[in-house]
Amino acid sequence: MSMTMLSEPNIVPSAKKELTFAQALNESLREAMTRDPSVFLMGEDIGPYGGLFRVTEGLYQEFGSQRVLDTPITEQAIIGFGVGAAMVGSRPIVELQFSDFMALAMDQIVNQAAKARYMSGGQLSVPLIIRTPVGTGLGSQHTQSLEAWLMHVPGLHIAMPATPYDAMGLLRTALELNDPVLFLEHSMLYSTRGEVPVDPYKVPFGEARIVRQGSDVTVIAVSSGVTVAAKVADELAAEQGVSVEVIDPRTLAPFDMATIVASVQKTNRAIVFHQACRTCGIGAEIGQRIMEEAFDYLDAPVTRVAARDVPNPQAKSLEMVVLPSEQDLKRAINSVLYRSPA
């Protein structure tokens, strides 16, 4: 089938452009700063340098030092200043250079940002966006996936985009929320490319994306794991005729359970695939909720394919032992289908 047969002549497709994940974020930030004078950026090396992963490239030059603020290496103050500024009318978007550094700022994230609205009986708002990378390849203190820490704290929104399209659309939505948003960006995704519409669009929080339809097993994957799961699904379809449905929740808080339950009702099997450690990872929560909300539909135990419970080692050969692989996911899919691998 040729490409021309796919497009219907009487529908003009909206114009699209190709961007990297980092460029999509950069464009969203520029757009927000242009539209809303209360938006400002703050973080380490985000000024003239343009951010370690180039997400803020060019913004300092365009908007100046009063709206793109390089900070000292001072994570607790970066978040704390963000909280305070957000309380009195600003919309700060702050960057933590690596999400591991959240550990240095956890009081401000957990005890302050997340609880200000509640403790004040709704009088205070903290519309603060915290962008920060998760990742691989940089050892034990620069690659953790700590999203489960955050999911455990009421009052936080958590976005974990997997594509340039979602990164842009979710960031636009984040800018309309009046509560703190943790925006977790996988460092291996920054250079990946994807199409985004030229016209503005938004991706709502709390709405999962069905990445790939399937009927035999549901795989719930986040962030960089989404592409891996889709690839595994394609391969299993070709190699073994197995039909895998891949779901990307896109946001962990709010969490779209309805899409997952509907999928499990169809496939009767579920696997949660994530790069964070297995124990008390998001798979534990998602798996439990599937048990509570779709138990009668399950034909196999809900399974987690996750990192082993050890820190990330620096050596690639060792990290490959720790992180969940495509093969691990394939094995798990065959296992819940009670099949031997082909």
Add this chain to the structure above:
Amino acid sequence: MTTTETPLDAAASALSLYEQMWLIRLFEEQALDLFRRGLIRGTVHPSIGQEAIAVGVCSVLRSSDGVLSTYRGHGHCIAKGADVRRMMAELMARRDGYCKGKGGSMHLCDPDIGYLGANGIVGAGMPIAGGVALSMRLQSRDDVAVCFFGDGASNQGVFHETANMAAIWKLPLVLVCENNGYGLSVPTSYACSITDIARRAGGYGFPGWSVDGNDLPAVLEITKTAVARARAGEGPGLIECKTYRWERHSALSRTYHVDPTDATNWSRHDPIERFGKWLVQKGWLDEPIDNQTRQRAAQIVSEAVEFATGSDEAPSLEALSDVYDNVI
């Protein structure tokens, strides 16, 4: 108020500060009593003996100036102009309380008057105040942010982070350290590497002042200087107010002072009494006015208790709201 005038320049405004000090004292005595009678849950951290700081500092602020406070913050809240009835209702967990029962004594908050919240975490208000100051600058407002904190908080890492960042950006931030001699049970003389916490400001290149925190005119004068600098864009300042915590750390704690005679000695420096003498010397206070002032303060506190008692308990559904703005 222009920069040359202060509430100490006229009898009426000076007396209103005196009344505010009494209001804080009586409010907290009442709160401790309600706690003992089981009518306040959790705990109460009294600032009895420290009233000159709250009143002196806030007397030179505008309502658009931001204040971040601590769990020992009733005085700051009253001095910034809060409704004492809603404060008491919050302490007593009523629906008409400032936070509808969700915050309690440690998290009182009234953004409309620039009281941006007390805090249960030692030192946590400092970077928040820094952010308030930053936002004021970005909005081209000439307001300032003031953060109250204790001697204990000056040992927290966040003090350093805040002071440094506020200094490099010359933010309109006034740090007010209430050095009351104790971090719960541990004396400041043990926990702090230096005697005058104000000297820590030197490490950041901005001015620090140590002042007798029980001397209201002294606190007010120094604050006026620090606030004027901050408003003029000259950057942050640190005021150390030396005072003494008469009471235990909180209503829940055991009474503990390293030297049991300390409290008696310090009570001779009662800030209210001292300011009363100052007013007498000015010829603005005599016994009848003194009595009227105390009675008025007592009346406000008793009306607050009445208001709180007459307000319903926070409705149970309130427990589940205000987690997020928009449920999505």
